[in-house]
Amino acid sequence: MLLVIISGLALGGLYGMTxxxxxxxxxxxKVLSFGTGQFAMVGGICAAWVVLDLHWPVxxxxxACLLAGAVFGWLSELIAVxxxxxxxxEHLWVLSTLALATMVQxxxxxxxxxxxTPFPRVFPQEFAGVLDxxxxxxxxxxxxxxxxxxxxxxxxxxxxxxxxxxxxxxxxRARGVSTDWMRAQSxxxxxxxxxxxxxxxxxxxxxxxALGTALGLSGFIALAVGGIGSSVGALVGGAILxxxxxxxxxxxxxxxxxxxxxxxLILLLVVRPxxxxxxxxxxxx
Amino acid sequence: xxANYLKPAIVAVFALFAALLPYITGNIYxxxxxxxxxxxxxxxxxxxxxVGFTGQLSVGHVGLLxxxxxxxxxxxxxxxxxxxxxxxxxGVICAVIGLLLGLPSLxxxxxxxxxxxxxxxxxxxxxALAEQWLTNGSVGMAAxxxxxxxxxxxxxxxxxLGIAAFVxxxxxxxxxxxxxxxxxxxxxxxxxxSSVAIPIYLTKLVVFVFSGFTAGIAGGxxxxxxxxxxxxxxxxxxxxxxxxxxxxxxxxxxxxxxIGAAVLAAIPExxxxxxxxxxxxxxxxxxxxxxxxxxxxxELIDRVAEKLHRREQxxxxxxxxxxxxxxxxxxxx
Numbered sequence: 001m002l003l004v005i006i007s008g009l010a011l012g013g014l015y016g017m018t019x020x021x022x023x024x025x026x027x028x029x030k031v032l033s034f035g036t037g038q039f040a041m042v043g044g045i046c047a048a049w050v051v052l053d054l055h056w057p058v059x060x061x062x063x064a065c066l067l068a069g070a071v072f073g074w075l076s077e078l079i080a081v082x083x084x085x086x087x088x089x090e091h092l093w094v095l096s097t098l099a100l101a102t103m104v105q106x107x108x109x110x111x112x113x114x115x116x117t118p119f120p121r122v123f124p125q126e127f128a129g130v131l132d133x134x135x136x137x138x139x140x141x142x143x144x145x146x147x148x149x150x151x152x153x154x155x156x157x158x159x160x161x162x163x164x165x166x167x168x169x170x171x172x173r174a175r176g177v178s179t180d181w182m183r184a185q186s187x188x189x190x191x192x193x194x195x196x197x198x199x200x201x202x203x204x205x206x207x208x209x210a211l212g213t214a215l216g217l218s219g220f221i222a223l224a225v226g227g228i229g230s231s232v233g234a235l236v237g238g239a240i241l242x243x244x245x246x247x248x249x250x251x252x253x254x255x256x257x258x259x260x261x262x263x264x265l266i267l268l269l270v271v272r273p274x275x276x277x278x279x280x281x282x283x284x285x
Numbered sequence: 286x287x288a289n290y291l292k293p294a295i296v297a298v299f300a301l302f303a304a305l306l307p308y309i310t311g312n313i314y315x316x317x318x319x320x321x322x323x324x325x326x327x328x329x330x331x332x333x334x335x336v337g338f339t340g341q342l343s344v345g346h347v348g349l350l351x352x353x354x355x356x357x358x359x360x361x362x363x364x365x366x367x368x369x370x371x372x373x374x375x376g377v378i379c380a381v382i383g384l385l386l387g388l389p390s391l392x393x394x395x396x397x398x399x400x401x402x403x404x405x406x407x408x409x410x411x412x413a414l415a416e417q418w419l420t421n422g423s424v425g426m427a428a429x430x431x432x433x434x435x436x437x438x439x440x441x442x443x444x445x446l447g448i449a450a451f452v453x454x455x456x457x458x459x460x461x462x463x464x465x466x467x468x469x470x471x472x473x474x475x476x477x478x479s480s481v482a483i484p485i486y487l488t489k490l491v492v493f494v495f496s497g498f499t500a501g502i503a504g505g506x507x508x509x510x511x512x513x514x515x516x517x518x519x520x521x522x523x524x525x526x527x528x529x530x531x532x533x534x535x536x537x538x539x540x541x542x543x544i545g546a547a548v549l550a551a552i553p554e555x556x557x558x559x560x561x562x563x564x565x566x567x568x569x570x571x572x573x574x575x576x577x578x579x580x581x582x583x584e585l586i587d588r589v590a591e592k593l594h595r596r597e598q599x600x601x602x603x604x605x606x607x608x609x610x611x612x613x614x615x616x617x618x
Contacts, residue, residue: 032396083576091395094342095532096575098399102525103568110565213521217407220400255415262404266389269397 002130004250005243010135010204012242013142014040017197018219019226019234020145021190026228027166028179028186029085031093035076035101037216039194040201041209042104043069044119045112047199048207051120058122065195073191076100077184085183101212109209119202134203141200142238145193146231162186166229217258218245221265227278236276240264303446307439316438318554320510322547323445328503329527329546330449330456330539331496336528337536338460339492340472342395345386345402346500347524348409349379353504354428354514355413355420361429361505368431368509376501383497384490391489406521413516425515428508445506452499457539459495468492469537522564526550529567533574535583544582 022036047065050056080096125133153159161182164172173179198211205211222241226233241261248260268275302309306319328350335341353375361371390401413420420426430436435444459465467488471478479485508514530549534541549570553563578585 079576080572087579091340091342092575092579094396094399096572098344098525098528099568099571099575101568102522103565103572106562106565106568110562213403214407217400217404224397253415255411258404258408258411262401262408265404266401269393270389 001250004246006130006135007204008243008246009239010138010201010242011245012222012239013138013140013235014197014201014204014215014238015218015222015241016142016226016235016238017138017145017193017200018215019223019238020142020149020231021194021197022219022223023229023231023234024149024162024186024190024193027162028169028183029077029081029093030166031081031085031097032220033076033081033101034094034097034216035072035080035104035212036190036194037214037219038101038104038212039069039072039191040198040205040215041108041212042072043195043198044202044205044211045108045117045207045209046195047202048117048119049112052117058120061120062199065199066192069191069193069195069198070188071191072104073187073189073194074184076191077187081183081187082180101216105209105212112207112209114209116206116208119205119207121203122199134201138197138201138204141196142235145197146235149231158182158185218261221261224265224275225268227275230275230277233275233277300450304443307442313438316442317510318551320438320442320445321507321554322550323442323449324503324506324510325527325530325546325550326449326543327445327452327506328496328500329530329542330452331492331499332527333531333534333539333542334456334459334468335492335496336531337534337538337542338465338468338472339489340536341391341489341493342399342528343402343493343496344399344521344524344528345404345406345409346496346527347519347521348402348406349383349497349500350504350507350523351409351413351516351519352382353379353501354508354519355426355504356501357505357508358426358428358514359419362427368429368505372502372505375505376498379501379504380494380498383494383500387490387493387497391486391493403521403524406524410516410519410521413519420516423516425513427513428511430509430512441509445510448502448506452502453539453543460539464488464491472536522567525564525571526567529571533570533581535581535585538581538583538587541581541583541586 018036018040021039022032025031025033025036043065046068047061050064051058051061076097080100081093084093084096121133122137123133149159153163161172161177164175164177165179165182169179172182198205205215218241219238222237223234224237225240226235226237241264244260244264245257248256303319307316310316328346332343332346335343356375356378357368357371360366360374361368364371366374386402386405390398390405393401414423416422431441431444434440460468467478467483470481471483471485471488475485511518526549527546530545531542532545533549534543534545549567553566574581580587
């Protein structure tokens with residue numbers, strides 16, 4: 001039973017990290033990217049390939065995975081977001097990010113095959129039940145990531161500019177902020193964090209090409225439950241969703257996971273549309 | 286006006302070609318591809334109303350297609366119903382499920398709605414695999430065929446063609462008049478639409494339920510055309526295909542998505558090696574269309590047609606009809 005809850009919390013950590021990645025991209029561009037879950041997928045597969053197929057040490061795998069995430073994040077800003085944000089059409093970014101996510105997922109499945117492959121152990125540790133690294137690694141990393149992001153937003157110039165852009169892009173631009181480059185930076189950061197989350201949770205999810213879509217959905221539910229823009233909300237939303245998923249699997253079976261998750265999402269959106277920790281925004285007409 | 290004759294002429298020629306296709310091509314496989322395109326079109330025609338006209342980006346219609354297919358197989362197969370009754374019942378079931386799905390999710394803004402429908406598609410695929418007592422799990426189910434005149438490939442093709450034509454006619458009617466205007470209005474500006482008393486939520490819901498109904502019908506036809514269905518057939522990629530067909534065809538036109546559906550379905554079937562790259566290819570096309578021509582090929586055709594006609598328009602001058610004007614003013618005075 002303890003194992004069920006711990007594995008749920010670990011999954012929740014992964015979902016929370018995905019929600020944080022959504023937040024990073026949303027802050028500068030107001031885009032919720034369909035490709036968010038794919039960062040973790042690309043990072044996970046890349047690390048698994050470097051370590052297991054090329055037999056290189058784990059730290060090189062980590063670097064490769066972060067690099068892949070950064071490149072993918074930068075490319076997704078360049079290809080799928082920049083022109084769309086400039087055109088300022090509401091729905092087009094849904095389509096462009098969906099297109100990019102589909103392409104990346106298919107390309108990965110064509111190159112690396114469709115079978116989930118096991119992920120290497122990050123630290124030399126025997127399987128230790130509840131205290132195993134595959135549980136505490138994503139959990140601790142998600143908390144570290146949330147704290148790190150808060151510090152970054154509050155105390156670094158780049159972070160402050162992200163906040164400024166999320167408040168008002170035009171005003172930031174008028175004050176001489178290169179909004180295009182800041183947006184690109186936020187996507188690179190998102191790619192790195194997403195790939196890192198895929199690396200941390202690799203032992204939990206395996207390196208699987210289909211992870212991206214499911215994770216994009218779960219991370220989004222965590223985000224919507226917690227409230228867009230809130231780091232605490234992302235973690236809490238992830239933890240709620242992860243625990244609920246694990247308990248559902250334990251009591252009813254794995255086939256009801258998504259039904260329960262989407263039920264939670266719809267219930268919450270009906271009761272509290274801005275999420276648990278979100279702030280209501282008055283929409284301008 | 287030349288254009289007034291041109292469009293009906295094209296439609297008539299195409300209809301004749303479609304009706305006589307079994308005689309033109311002796312190849313059963315080409316006929317099968319054409320049938321599949323027709324089946325998809327039954328779904329895409331009304332999904333176009335939802336995505337293209339109303340602007341609700343539903344990725345999860347493949348879930349409704351699956352439910353329609355399984356309902357048809359269960360009712361017409363193991364329950365022994367008349368296939369046509371089963372087909373209609375499948376449509377009604379999907380309409381009800383569409384209503385239940387639409388009630389909460391159509392209140393959500395763009396990306397939330399897309400995610401909710403994506404989740405619905407995943408849930409259906411998951412349950413189809415898991416609920417073995419109902420769906421036979423991954424083993425799948427045999428699909429019954431239709432009675433006497435429609436049991437050959439030719440007969441079934443004509444049946445699909447008839448239903449597709451009927452659905453096209455329905456959507457064409459719906460899109461031209463008040464409903465169509467309301468859909469386009471609420472897509473382009475929800476606030477402006479509601480200020481002229483268009484019932485936003487109701488319009489979305491009716492369109493969604495209608496598209497759910499034909500998705501169910503398409504599901505039944507799809508099952509028969511494949512003659513055996515497994516949960517693998519209803520992956521999310523198929524939903525993305527429907528979606529891409531509409532987007533590249535163009536928002537707010539009917540003929541564009543049809544061409545999109547036909548071309549996208551035909552290419553991987555007819556060019557064998559491309560089948561593996563099908564979904565990747567759809568992603569590439571979607572990205573290019575969104576970036577280069579956001580209105581899709583339909584808009585491109587419109588723009589080209591406009592360019593060709595522009596000289597005529599520049600030459601027309603509107604002269605006031607002075608005599609009529611004078612009498613009109615005189616009558617008032």
